[in-house]
Amino acid sequence: MPSDQMTAVTADLVPAGSVIDGVLCNYVGGRPKEPRGSEVFDNVNPASPRQRLIQVVRSTVGEAREAVAAAAAARTSWSSLTPLQRADVLRRSARLLSERADTVALAMTLEEGKPVAEARGEVARAVEVIDATAALVYQPTGEIFAPRRPEQWLMTNHVPLGVVVIIAPWNFPVLIPAWKIAPALLAGNTVVVKPAELTSLTASHLVSVFHEAGVPPGVLNVVYGSGSQIGPALLAPPAAAVSFTGGNEAGTAIALAAVSAHMKFQLELGGNNPVLVLADADLDVAVREIVAGAVSATGQKCTATRRVFAERDVLPDLVDGVRASLASKRLAPGTDPNCDVAPLVSDGARGDYLAAVARLGRIADVEQFGDLPDDGFFVRPSIVTCGDVEAPEFGDEIFGPLMSVFAVDDLEEGIRRCNQTQYGLSASLFSASLASALRFTEGVDAGMIHINSQTTGGEPHIPFGGMKHSSSFSREVGRHGLEFFSQIKTVYLEG
Amino acid sequence: MTETHVDSRPATPSRDRPVFEIRHFIDGEEVSTSDESYFTSADPHDNRPFATVALGGAAEVDHAVTAARRAFDQGPWPRMAPTERAGLLDGLAAAIERDAEEFAYLEARDVGRPFQELLARDIPRSAHNFRFFAEQAKLAADESLSSAAARTYVRYDPAGVVAAISPWNFPLMLATWKIAPALAFGNTVVLKPAEQSPATAAHLARISAEVGLPPGVLNVVHGFGPDSAGEALTRHPGVDRITFTGETATGRAIMAAAATNLVPLSFELGGKSPNLVFADADLEVAARESLRGIFWNAGQVCVAGSRMYVEHTIYDEFLSLLDRAAAEYVVGDPLDAATRVGPLVSPEHRERVESYVDEAADGHRVVRLGVRPQAPELAAGNYLEPTIIADVPNTARCMREEIFGPVLSVASFADEAEGVQLANDTAYGLAAMLFTSDLRRAERVSAALRAGNVWVNCFFHRDLRAPFGGSGISGIGREGGLHSREFFTEAKAVAYAL
Numbered sequence: 001m002p003s004d005q006m007t008a009v010t011a012d013l014v015p016a017g018s019v020i021d022g023v024l025c026n027y028v029g030g031r032p033k034e035p036r037g038s039e040v041f042d043n044v045n046p047a048s049p050r051q052r053l054i055q056v057v058r059s060t061v062g063e064a065r066e067a068v069a070a071a072a073a074a075r076t077s078w079s080s081l082t083p084l085q086r087a088d089v090l091r092r093s094a095r096l097l098s099e100r101a102d103t104v105a106l107a108m109t110l111e112e113g114k115p116v117a118e119a120r121g122e123v124a125r126a127v128e129v130i131d132a133t134a135a136l137v138y139q140p141t142g143e144i145f146a147p148r149r150p151e152q153w154l155m156t157n158h159v160p161l162g163v164v165v166i167i168a169p170w171n172f173p174v175l176i177p178a179w180k181i182a183p184a185l186l187a188g189n190t191v192v193v194k195p196a197e198l199t200s201l202t203a204s205h206l207v208s209v210f211h212e213a214g215v216p217p218g219v220l221n222v223v224y225g226s227g228s229q230i231g232p233a234l235l236a237p238p239a240a241a242v243s244f245t246g247g248n249e250a251g252t253a254i255a256l257a258a259v260s261a262h263m264k265f266q267l268e269l270g271g272n273n274p275v276l277v278l279a280d281a282d283l284d285v286a287v288r289e290i291v292a293g294a295v296s297a298t299g300q301k302c303t304a305t306r307r308v309f310a311e312r313d314v315l316p317d318l319v320d321g322v323r324a325s326l327a328s329k330r331l332a333p334g335t336d337p338n339c340d341v342a343p344l345v346s347d348g349a350r351g352d353y354l355a356a357v358a359r360l361g362r363i364a365d366v367e368q369f370g371d372l373p374d375d376g377f378f379v380r381p382s383i384v385t386c387g388d389v390e391a392p393e394f395g396d397e398i399f400g401p402l403m404s405v406f407a408v409d410d411l412e413e414g415i416r417r418c419n420q421t422q423y424g425l426s427a428s429l430f431s432a433s434l435a436s437a438l439r440f441t442e443g444v445d446a447g448m449i450h451i452n453s454q455t456t457g458g459e460p461h462i463p464f465g466g467m468k469h470s471s472s473f474s475r476e477v478g479r480h481g482l483e484f485f486s487q488i489k490t491v492y493l494e495g
Numbered sequence: 496m497t498e499t500h501v502d503s504r505p506a507t508p509s510r511d512r513p514v515f516e517i518r519h520f521i522d523g524e525e526v527s528t529s530d531e532s533y534f535t536s537a538d539p540h541d542n543r544p545f546a547t548v549a550l551g552g553a554a555e556v557d558h559a560v561t562a563a564r565r566a567f568d569q570g571p572w573p574r575m576a577p578t579e580r581a582g583l584l585d586g587l588a589a590a591i592e593r594d595a596e597e598f599a600y601l602e603a604r605d606v607g608r609p610f611q612e613l614l615a616r617d618i619p620r621s622a623h624n625f626r627f628f629a630e631q632a633k634l635a636a637d638e639s640l641s642s643a644a645a646r647t648y649v650r651y652d653p654a655g656v657v658a659a660i661s662p663w664n665f666p667l668m669l670a671t672w673k674i675a676p677a678l679a680f681g682n683t684v685v686l687k688p689a690e691q692s693p694a695t696a697a698h699l700a701r702i703s704a705e706v707g708l709p710p711g712v713l714n715v716v717h718g719f720g721p722d723s724a725g726e727a728l729t730r731h732p733g734v735d736r737i738t739f740t741g742e743t744a745t746g747r748a749i750m751a752a753a754a755t756n757l758v759p760l761s762f763e764l765g766g767k768s769p770n771l772v773f774a775d776a777d778l779e780v781a782a783r784e785s786l787r788g789i790f791w792n793a794g795q796v797c798v799a800g801s802r803m804y805v806e807h808t809i810y811d812e813f814l815s816l817l818d819r820a821a822a823e824y825v826v827g828d829p830l831d832a833a834t835r836v837g838p839l840v841s842p843e844h845r846e847r848v849e850s851y852v853d854e855a856a857d858g859h860r861v862v863r864l865g866v867r868p869q870a871p872e873l874a875a876g877n878y879l880e881p882t883i884i885a886d887v888p889n890t891a892r893c894m895r896e897e898i899f900g901p902v903l904s905v906a907s908f909a910d911e912a913e914g915v916q917l918a919n920d921t922a923y924g925l926a927a928m929l930f931t932s933d934l935r936r937a938e939r940v941s942a943a944l945r946a947g948n949v950w951v952n953c954f955f956h957r958d959l960r961a962p963f964g965g966s967g968i969s970g971i972g973r974e975g976g977l978h979s980r981e982f983f984t985e986a987k988a989v990a991y992a993l
Binding site for chain 1: 574575576577578632633634635636637638639640641648649650931932933934935936937951952
């Protein structure tokens, strides 16, 4: 039965000291907390759902409050360290994570489903992001301003917010918590992180790495469980801020709760990211990047390519290229070295995808590719051929390997169509033209614009975030990401 | 309602203003040279005297530096809050705008620049120089840095007395481009304008006192370079910074002089800037901007795109396009509203430019030969029509040396690599233009060109926040925005132990 298999498969994949009686436990105040409630949930392998990976505690409201209290109690122990000392801890964390990359990646593949090569890539990016965040310590942290009178100094100091709550998604279970935790810690905050239930095991590795690298007890706490159950307990004093990545519905609820509790909030939400291909584009490059943008991580990225607009003349060749590419993709478990398309993360995700395909199939033609394995939450990649159809459904977020393809007459129509969505996270243009690149960059409402590359991806030192309903107008990662996690104290110093 | 036509353009000014006297401006007062020596400034339109100018030397420079030193060491200027200095500099900007027609007239007569162009461009830009740097100095924040042991604050304190030596090709615009940041960041200034263009500098100094700049903050000494006011200024031990725009040879002399006192300097020198036109470019735009890039101000522009390289597949087509479009560059009296190109600055300079034209025309393909215009009313002036010479190898003198006149040398290139190689085959590195519609090419080529400014599908877009200056023998350092702050201040790190 499942529990026996679990031991066999994952004993080496669980960080030391994070399990009590076979259950993955909260880590609060520098030690694993024995669960006081009885609820646990099973995390399964999406490629083989009868295989239970691990049981995870489903925290109670009281346990969530304890974690926030522990973070509050640890505030001075962390904020009184110098920024350089905090940066050293981050750099050590990055080294440890790098050494453990294979283990963490395998845990991620088994738990979240993504191909192991992509999981390794994600861990490597997380290492880079933590390092790049640590490097920000050498940037100036405050300013001096021109005085109104001689003998007067006007200056700013940047100080921590206090306790920061981090609510992380399952689709990048290491990278996204890493890019929130690292700047939160560097700025001198203490943290309570609530990973997505579906990827608790993967997240536990990250928390463990930070502790082994020297984060003091209580500075970084983790609570597992359901956001709807313990969210209200986390979004209350003494917590000072919340940084969330996930769906728009949950994001809105979190923002409302944060406003009521007078907490600073940061939301990174959904997307429906367009690509525009002009007639002068290199079509081989466009096909390669569109397919990668739509299908990698089985399309479960907030920056995934969802709509493709192409100038009429090149649309047939482009679609043929995409078809040929998708037809060659092999659906297989992420642990299979020949896997191109892994399963979706859960049965619920599969249901949502199939419903979206059915919905779009009523207004346009759907073609599907690949052979479904017998077991697992696999779905077939889809091309929705839309011609000139315009409908609001195409602008909704869909989490899965699907792209809708449309014909447009020119750059301007393409820009208008790209903007037909409530979202504004990322967008790509494929063209050889300098003028078109400049116009697209100006005309498309997206937080991240890619010219001749896919809609996904991000460098570890430059801002990540969206416009419109894709974010709460702040940015993550790098210098701009750090800004959220501190507040400004203005000092008037009279001589 | 009846519509009345209001012509906001001022009437064409006349040349009947009598010859007048231009004096130094030192410590808040106009002064003559102690022995009353002077030189004459001529109008390039007819080479008749326009003004008599006090000829300064070591004594006047010492007087001016001493006044600037006192104003810096003891006066209110460097001790004022930036907001207060900004108020006075804004006042100076407003006074420039108020006197725009007078400035434009003085400069048109002094150096032969078209009057309407001065009114439309140079004079407003000169006022803007003061406003921009006043705001920049007011808002530019300094850093603070934390470490385990101390918190370090960085201050940018005024540097001291700035010696500014400005050129004659854009007299007011380039003088204010130096004076404005120097003053805004709290320094005091001694300006030595080029001997060909004393008039607007003198008027600027006069109105600076009027709007309330304290005595000694802005001083102007007239004279020549070698063995004259210029050399005395660069050797004076009371000077803390030297900023110079002009010829490369002069730059070398100034650097040698500044070495004695170890004075930091900022040079914007000559250029022989390349212009790459690729077959995929919008050729109409390329022709229009390229011609502006070489015939504007009769080619007397440091950033002029004087070497043009055209992709071989469009070479002949583009040459005819250039030739046709060049007809718009009407040579004429700078006071005449129809004039696009005025006279060159002096008879000697015209002869020098003509020597390049003669040499280039001999043995290369002449697309358009610039001669002295036939019109009798231009006969006494230093006029010269635009020249375009093609098939010029990179070894030719007109491809290697700065001509500073309306002479465009053109050659073709086979491919991008050759184009870039030809463009970079120079000791200069001031500016470069490139015309292409290809995104990747624009990125690749602008990265590969060795120049302080690269203009893609345009000429001379200047953002005052951006660095301006050249590499190679085109200059030392950059000015503009925070780069100006870096030059005109002394950075000071103040560490407070924690």
